[in-house]
Amino acid sequence: MIKNEVFNHMIKIDEDQCIGCSHCVRVCPTEALRVWNGKATLDDPKCVDCGDCERVCPVKAIVVTEDFTEFRDETYHVALLPSVFWGQFSPDISRRRITNAIIEMGFDEVFEVEESVEFLSQELENYLADKKGEKTISSFCPAIVRLIQTRFPELVSSVAHLKSPVDISALHISRSIKKERGEDAKYQIFYVTPCAAKAAAIKNAHGDEKENPITGSVNMDVFYNKVTQLLQGNEEEEGEDIEDNLSGKSVGWSLRGGEGNHIQGRCLSIDGMNHSIEFLENIDKEEFKDIDFLELKACDQGCAGGILNPQNRFLCVESLKKRAMQNDQKQNPLPDLLLEEKDIQIEEIEEMSVLALDSNPSQALKMMNKTRRMMCYLPGFDCGACGAPTCKSLAEDVAKGNAILSHCVFMQREMEKHHRLSPEHAFNIIESIWGKDRLDKDCNKKGAINDYS
């Protein structure tokens, strides 16, 4: 069940690193960021963990919190890896050698997330048949699901109420461990995550161990470094490589178009947050009427573009496509999974709208009108000097009582002209947004005379 009193976010701002440059504020697709006191500040309910802020941060101040607990002794440890992880490595490094490195880290088993894709895609096909042509949106990308919950609550019922491969695979793993090692067997399953949203989804599912047996997540960049270090010391072994059991189509599930590949009906595949938002805003339009399945992924190129992928996303896509072609020729038998149809259903996806200016519509009406009145004064440049991404977002902040009109530097000039604001006061306002002494000469800042980076 995707339901939480408090939604756990994995995107965090490291205030010690943050230089308050506002790059993140400008790109956040849900306008969840502001600069205040010289630092980026995140409005948690609005954040969907898409990671677009991390891509533009010049000082690595946007971090993905790790949800890793130490290995417990006498426990069976499983590393659950998405196929994009395998796509990080050059093709001349064998699966056996990478697997050996992971075992060396202390894991007992390596399992690929996409092993449950064939099972899921059959269920998805049945699910779509039941919907009889009603548009269904994929539940695969947790940033997109969260986006729909918070900004498109009217579409929550259109999201496929089916779990994603990572949860399905974890369920199979936990059952197979119990089957082989006894009902009381202790185990830990760690998911190696390519992005913040997947890590957040796992964190939010905690508390129901039977349904969600994943112990925690490890950031893929960290995991990749560890594996690569271990690869330095281990040579290729003679003999056969480990069997690659995925069907060709399963390999690319997490890439753009990967889900659509499995679907008989008409499917549209969209990647990137802004493209997805634009589409969701226009979903009712006539031209989209006959689409059965919508595959939306927050990252460009799907999961290969996740912010924790250490390698270039296009090389990863190339590598996975090659692997898919090779596997296509092999005609692998379907993996035998300890799963039933009912295991992969999601009971409820909750509406969690963050758009309302106020929970009371009559109060919201007043705020909406105030926002529009404020827009009569603001210049409409969207310069960001107020610490908000657009004039409209400042106007909304003013209407909500979170900001004042004189946060706008152009409004300040206007007020100074009419002697309603002293230059000292105006300067104090700037410092309250951008930080004390922020306008002092600093030859060490990025691009300045002492910067050689």
Added chain:
Amino acid sequence: METLKLKYSLKDGDFSNAGNASSNIKKNLKMLGINAAVIKKMVVSIYEAEVNMIAHANGGVIEVFIDEEKIKAILADVGPGIPDIDQAMKKGYTTASEEVRQMGFGAGMGLPNIKKNSDDLKIESVVGEGTTLTITSYYKS
């Protein structure tokens, strides 16, 4: 009573922008915290009417008034008018040209669909002058 007013002008035959007004109305309604089901029905109605105005009625003006109890949309076109409103309310009745129907519009579901998705629908039409629809939804009940 506090009222929010929105206004959109629609150009005749501007199919490429069909639906933009309803999308924008939807965005605004969501910011008011109005129940998602109410918004959905209201936007379906307005979308139908918006497409009607662009496809068959030489364009026009949409005005939306939202107060603490209801959403009222007034859609005024300068089109041919509806000679027989009762007949136009029947499912499948259409005056659309083959060309328009091939674009996926004009299936004769418009007015019945608007009626179905609103609490109140008022149609005023004068042949040769135009049609004004007033669609109301009471969201606070």
